[in-house]
Amino acid sequence: MQLPEHGANPHNLYATLGIEQPIRLLDFSENVNPAGPPDSITKMWPSLRDLLTAYPNPKGEPFLSAAADYHGISTDYLFAGNGAAELLALLAERYRAKRAIVVHPTFFEYEATLLAKGVEIVRVIASESDGFKLPLEAILEAMTSASVLYLCTPNNPTGIMPERTDLNVIIRHGAEVGCEVVLDEAFIDFVDESLSFIAELKKNPHVIVVRSMTKMYAIPGIRLGYIAANPSVIRGIKALAPHWNVNGLAAQIGAVCLQEEQYREQAIQYSNREREKMTRFLIDNACNVTNSVTNFISFTLSSSRDSNKLYKDMLTRGIVLRHSQNFRGMDGRWLRIGMKNDASMNILKEELLQWFAEN
Numbered sequence: 001m002q003l004p005e006h007g008a009n010p011h012n013l014y015a016t017l018g019i020e021q022p023i024r025l026l027d028f029s030e031n032v033n034p035a036g037p038p039d040s041i042t043k044m045w046p047s048l049r050d051l052l053t054a055y056p057n058p059k060g061e062p063f064l065s066a067a068a069d070y071h072g073i074s075t076d077y078l079f080a081g082n083g084a085a086e087l088l089a090l091l092a093e094r095y096r097a098k099r100a101i102v103v104h105p106t107f108f109e110y111e112a113t114l115l116a117k118g119v120e121i122v123r124v125i126a127s128e129s130d131g132f133k134l135p136l137e138a139i140l141e142a143m144t145s146a147s148v149l150y151l152c153t154p155n156n157p158t159g160i161m162p163e164r165t166d167l168n169v170i171i172r173h174g175a176e177v178g179c180e181v182v183l184d185e186a187f188i189d190f191v192d193e194s195l196s197f198i199a200e201l202k203k204n205p206h207v208i209v210v211r212s213m214t215k216m217y218a219i220p221g222i223r224l225g226y227i228a229a230n231p232s233v234i235r236g237i238k239a240l241a242p243h244w245n246v247n248g249l250a251a252q253i254g255a256v257c258l259q260e261e262q263y264r265e266q267a268i269q270y271s272n273r274e275r276e277k278m279t280r281f282l283i284d285n286a287c288n289v290t291n292s293v294t295n296f297i298s299f300t301l302s303s304s305r306d307s308n309k310l311y312k313d314m315l316t317r318g319i320v321l322r323h324s325q326n327f328r329g330m331d332g333r334w335l336r337i338g339m340k341n342d343a344s345m346n347i348l349k350e351e352l353l354q355w356f357a358e359n
């Protein structure tokens with residue numbers, strides 16, 4: 001069964017599998033903030049119309065300066081892109097025909113973008129039996145002969161945030177052996193901004209941080225993200241990007257989103273609360289759950305139950321979970337749940353309870 005490579009777009013999933021789509025459809029396979037975009041975006045909506053008729057600012061202003069203020073750094077350290085996905089594709093060119101380490105299970109796009117540039121991939125697999133903890137020794141060893149290490153912090157699909165002490169050891173080692181470190185902080189907004197490595201970039205010119213505006217601000221359709229890195233890295237990425245790569249609406253929306261401190265705080269609290277409730281529910285029903293700190297979790301069933309059957313049965317009931325067939329080290333045995341609103345979480349629990357009773 002060939003499943004789509006990413007979550008979201010459930011209509012596509014049903015069409016691919018030839019399953020009739022139920023009228024009630026709840027999509028837990030994507031993991032954007034269930035609160036929806038901040039109210040300020042809805043209010044400013046009519047004013048965005050005027051931006052349609054003007055070419056956007058080529059640097060992605062006013063977003064770029066807003067991001068610089070948010071992180072307390074200069075705009076020389078930042079480059080805005082059409083979503084983190086575009087930035088990962090641009091970044092991969094930096095490692096063309098070199099060697100990169102990818103620590104699995106993790107986000108599919110690292111390998112996809114690197115392989116497209118002829119990069120040799122060294123795979124380090126975090127072990128399921130060790131709770132998918134970072135395999136530190138294996139990573140340090142692989143770094144001695146690689147140009148770059150990609151890490152997702154916190155990691156998609158496990159939601160696990162590597163220990164800061166481990167990250168510090170890895171980053172110090174990278175400086176010693178000449179291995180750059182790319183940190184994908186797409187989900188760090190749901191954890192704690194003070195854990196971001198952006199504040200450490202001046203001292204660590206070999207570290208590159210990728211950020212997405214999609215997840216926290218629930219704006220996947222507008223496409224906006226940024227890279228934070230040493231100015232020479234930024235200049236290299238900028239040279240590869242098309243002119244006007246960030247549209248004017250995205251640049252305006254992103255600048256407003258970054259001012260939304262209270263919205264962010266509420267989202268973190270909500271995500272923590274729902275994740276903890278769902279984790280408890282799954283553990284109470286004999287599941288194994290990742291130690292996530294963000295707005296999604298992954299879980300697997302006890303050995304007597306079949307995750308593939310659960311996945312398909314849930315689709316027929318209009319519940320879309322994220323499969324793990326293309327997450328190396330999970331290989332279909334795990335399923336990921338993005339936190340949604342209260343009502344949806346309750347329906348999910350009811351449907352799961354029924355399935356557990358029948359299987």
Ligand SMILES: Cc1ncc(COP(=O)(O)O)c(C=O)c1O
Binds near residue numbers: 086186211212220224
């Ligand atoms: C870990 C991670 N990084 C980056 C991205 C891409 O985000 P964007 O929507 O900004 O392209 C995703 C999207 O799912 C993701 O899960």
